[in-house]
Amino acid sequence: MNQAMTLANSFNWIVRHRVGAVLFCLILFPLLMPYEALAINILIFGLYAVGFNLLFGYTGMLSFGHAAFLGVGSYLCGIAIVSGGWPWWAAIVAGVAAASLVGLVIGYLAIRTRGIYFSMVTLALGQIVYYVFYKAESWTGGENGLRGIRVEAINLLGWQLDFLNPITKYYLILVFVAAALWFVSRVLNSPFGAVIEAIRENEQRTAACGFDVARAKLLVFVLSAAVCGLAGALRALHLSIVPIDSLHYLQSGQAVMMCLLGGMGTFFGPFVGAALFLYLEDVSTAVTTHWMALVGVVFMVFVLFFPKGVWGSVLHWLARKAATEKP
């Protein structure tokens, strides 16, 4: 019984200091991965999933258009560097700002609809962004994507950091991810965070209590877009290119899958989901070309039998254990 109690206590401590706990894992992460590029990918897509989770897991709005924010973040960051000659940090800001703006427009239109209709509409609106960027070849490179986003050396307070070194790259990106996670955690813990969870639980009730539900939804939509935009900007810097498929709804579907596999509505879940998804992809594409079928099957299995996701199920089990073994 004592064992269970200290388990519950340490568990509660971790939850309260969740940002630190997650960062602790992420700092050690590169040591666990077979190669750094995978670790970096997990970091970036983990952030993408965190942004998406804000809207889906916490507010209950299933968007299928989030690739628009990832992609816009990537493209605007890239364009700022390639066409504008901007410094890398300004390009990141440009990416995040552009993604937030697109989030505002898409959010405004999509929030006029509800439930599963919302999923359809966000998918279609995201495709608008895809086609626009596809056609604007002179800016975006069209079908071939944007190329030549060269960032080699980063000047930080007099230190010259080699961005091409994968380990340096990982920890630099981690700084941004850490800042974003801190921000997301604060928002979730705030009164506003209580409102969006209430909206997920019972939208009608939330309105009856006096909250402007539409405005709250729009705000969380934009915040979600901003976080995904940051992930996109970091991805552009990492890959040095932006593939056009970053904007396609299949990329949106990837966020959905990662979130569900990891655990929606949990803080660490999206990272677990991203890690699981990308690791699985890495391992399977080495042995088969039919990765898509595997993903589909695994996803359906989770939807049917493990909707809480890996991390969500772990948390649920821990909570039950702690509750049943109290004196």
Added chain:
Amino acid sequence: MSLPILEVENVTKRFGNFVALNQVSVAFQPGKLTAIIGPNGAGKSTFFNVVSGLFAPTEGRIRFQGRDITGLAQHEFARIGIAKSFQITNVFKQLSAHENVRVAAQMRASRFALLRPRDSMKALIEQADALLERVGLAALRNKTAADLAHGQQRALEIAMALASDPLLLLMDEPTAGMSPEETVVMMRLIVELSQERTLVLVEHKMKLVMGLCERLIVLHHGEFLAEGTPDEIRNNSDVRRVYLGEG
């Protein structure tokens, strides 16, 4: 006579071809405990939903303290001082009782603060606990709402409605589905609350309203039939015909 706290003026509500309310005009006096009664199908629920802001009337106007509030959005109603409790219990099932009330109370305090930790808002926490105490749920503070007994969930609804400190509290069949003991507790609470705020109930348990309310309004087939004190209504021939004659 003072200014009515709520005035309903020639309100009609249509759903497609079905006329749920037809030219209903009613005024509610502040401080009086009023009940809307009528046989099944009288339009009580529709009336409740219109005056509580769930949907706007097809025709007619609604005035709150003299101000025209027709067509105002649902969330505005709570902000201006009209709160409600639902007929079918409508709480946040996965949150604890305390969290339910705290969310409701938050509306007054701060709505869109993005970076402040919730736990630091001490006044809000105390207010939520005080409200729970008021409705007798203090001991069940941390219990998940879904695990509360039916009567306790109804009490939670009331606490949430009170959280916005409303001038006018609308209650849709507050004792629905309650055991006799729970009903007594609820009635006591209603009497208490009616001393400090204006309460309007929708009820179909006649015994309850007769003994309790100062004023009754009777609806029938979506139209206004009669209003008055319980005695006046008891002796009203139209009302007797509708309730006893037609069966």
Added chain:
Amino acid sequence: MGEITPSLLMLQLMTGIGLGAVYALLALGLSLIFGMLNVVNFAHGAFFMVGAFMGVYFLALTGNFWFSLVLTPLAVGAIGLLAERFLVRPLYGRGIDYPLLLTFGLSYVMVEAIRIIFGIEGVSTSTPAELRGAVNLGFGHFPLYRLFLIGATAVVVLGLWLFIEKTRYGLIIRAGSRDPEIVRVLGIDIARVWLLVFGIGTAIAGLSGVLAAPTRAVNPEMGISVLAESFVVTVVGGMGSLPGAVVAGLLVGIVYSMTSLFMPELAELSIFVLMAVVLLIRPQGLFGKAGQMG
């Protein structure tokens, strides 16, 4: 670009109607499934694609286009029945997003399955011999096959309308989409109805695939963009509305086709812009019920 004559406009309009016919069928299936089951079938594009492949396969197998036209929807519908019974049905109580998520995963599996069976390149198609050539419509020559496509769609729409409005089963479907509880209380096995509706919806998607196959490239990815396009049609028409699906389908086809004539660069974009405009002025769609969606 050349001169835009009235006959050219008319021909382009006819092309749009031909394109719209396929959209109308797709949207019909989607709306039917949504109206009855409250499920958005994210595998709808995949069913369309499977229909196209099966059409080519049955044609090669039997040598007869008409056989393949009949067999394909039956085969695709059968897959739909299996999917509903074993994959979607367990999720009905769960929450509105789960069936949607499942069909999304299903679409991945279906695309990959076709890749495994038929290869990644796709298959070549040609217009069936009986339907080759062009017809003189007065303002110009129009491909006979596309005329047939429009006609076939009209027949299917009429057939579906008759089924829904005039038969007992159609009555149950209409009642069930409005109030599933009542249907249950009346002793009707609602699960059987759901199964049937999902089967019909996916069968129609398969039919639109086999009909569309001679007019476009048949490859495993063809359903991916089609899904987005059918969503546009359902938003414009109104989710769950069958007349809306038909009208919006034709409208979207015409908008696409006319934009291709004047501003070919913006053709794909134009239909999404149409959807955005509809969302702004009438979020429930042309035929949708106000308050249900927007």
